[in-house]
Amino acid sequence: MEAQFGWGREEGGWRKGPWTAQEDKLLVEYVRQHGEGRWNSVAKLTGTGPTLVTNPRFSPGFDAGLKRSGKSCRLRWVNYLRPDLKRGKITPQEESVILELHALWGNRWSTIARSLPGRTDNEIKNYWRTHFKKGKPSKNIERARARFLKQRREMQSRQLLQQGQDQLHQQQQQRHADHDGDDEAVGEASTPAISLLAQQHEEELQLLQQQDMDDLLFQFCPMAASCTSSSCLLPGVASASASEEGTSGDHHQLDGGDTWGWGSLWNLDGVVDDGGWDDTSFSLLQDQALAFY
DNA sequence: AAAAAATTCAACCGCTTATTT
DNA sequence: AAAATAAGCGGTTGAATTTTT
Numbered sequence: 001m002e003a004q005f006g007w008g009r010e011e012g013g014w015r016k017g018p019w020t021a022q023e024d025k026l027l028v029e030y031v032r033q034h035g036e037g038r039w040n041s042v043a044k045l046t047g048t049g050p051t052l053v054t055n056p057r058f059s060p061g062f063d064a065g066l067k068r069s070g071k072s073c074r075l076r077w078v079n080y081l082r083p084d085l086k087r088g089k090i091t092p093q094e095e096s097v098i099l100e101l102h103a104l105w106g107n108r109w110s111t112i113a114r115s116l117p118g119r120t121d122n123e124i125k126n127y128w129r130t131h132f133k134k135g136k137p138s139k140n141i142e143r144a145r146a147r148f149l150k151q152r153r154e155m156q157s158r159q160l161l162q163q164g165q166d167q168l169h170q171q172q173q174q175r176h177a178d179h180d181g182d183d184e185a186v187g188e189a190s191t192p193a194i195s196l197l198a199q200q201h202e203e204e205l206q207l208l209q210q211q212d213m214d215d216l217l218f219q220f221c222p223m224a225a226s227c228t229s230s231s232c233l234l235p236g237v238a239s240a241s242a243s244e245e246g247t248s249g250d251h252h253q254l255d256g257g258d259t260w261g262w263g264s265l266w267n268l269d270g271v272v273d274d275g276g277w278d279d280t281s282f283s284l285l286q287d288q289a290l291a292f293y
Numbered sequence: 294a295a296a297a298a299a300t301t302c303a304a305c306c307g308c309t310t311a312t313t314t
Numbered sequence: 315a316a317a318a319t320a321a322g323c324g325g326t327t328g329a330a331t332t333t334t335t
Contacts, residue, residue, distance in 0.1 A: 018303070018329085040320070074321070075304065110323060125324070126302050 014043075015067045019076055026066040027073055028081055036077065039070030079120045086118025090127050098124055099132070 010016070015023075026046045034045065046066040066073070090098070094116055101112040109121035109128075116124065 016305075037321085070320075071306095072304080078322090079303075107324070121323075122303075129325095130301060 014069045023066055024081060027076060039074040042066055042073045079122050084118060102128060
């Protein structure tokens with residue numbers, strides 16, 4: 001019934017490969033009796049106690065002990081048998097959290113997992129890799145990305161427009177003060193760069209709107225909502241959380257060049273200095289965004 | 294209908310960090 | 315204080331399953 005798998009056999013005395021229901025039972029029983037931890041003693045203590053030895057379910061001479069290394073036992077418990085694990089698919093809400101926290105912390109799966117009760121680091125890691133890893137972005141994340149960029153653009157073009165208007169206003173007033181009743185056509189020529197930029201962004205924006213991906217996006221990707229609300233738009237939050245690390249575990253690269261976009265897009269390290277969200281950092285980010293687009 | 298390709302995810306490995314002896 | 319042992323972490327693997335051709 002088992003051991004039909006290519007890799008189900010023994011190596012150095014320890015069984016390896018997929019766990020059987022029987023093995024699970026032994027491990028669960030072990031934890032019930034001895035608690036979590038001391039995994040190396042599982043093999044010694046399972047199935048050898050008087051209750052199990054005399055249990056008629058085990059034929060005489062059959063070694064009922066669990067022939068698994070401590071490491072394997074711990075893994076099985078932590079990732080699969082623990083009763084507080086949440087089974088079933090990752091919910092859209094959870095996905096949203098994963099995306100956000102990964103943007104913040106990179107591949108620190110166990111850190112991310114702490115914010116997702118009932119989910120293991122392994123599970124989250126798998127989820128991330130299968131859904132958001134470079135090369136094969138799912139349709140969902142593709143849409144999410146588009147939305148993210150769109151929001152950024154909307155914001156920027158609004159900013160630019162406002163800037164241009166302010167500037168124009170200022171110049172007009174200045175001119176009024178300087179020499180009284182003069183022309184007003186000059187103002188347009190003096191802010192061509194900004195208005196042009198703003199116009200370009202409006203055009204890009206409209207292009208995106210034509211594609212009309214919002215409805216689909218919302219249906220599939222909750223991140224759309226979080227984009228506006230949390231860390232990615234609030235440098236204060238992001239930099240505060242980001243600075244909390246950097247003490248010891250810094251050898252983890254935040255975003256090894258092969259994962260795409262999000263890490264570098266959302267992680268504001270090195271872009272935002274002391275919580276300031278100025279135009280330069282914005283356009284820097286914008287450039288990064290465009291590079292991926 | 295079946296073969297091939299793609300995806301999923303449980304479990305492994307090697308390494309680092311923490312705890313115990 | 316340091317060596318040994320245990321726990322924890324993240325990357326990788328590959329059998330099983332699902333999807334595509």
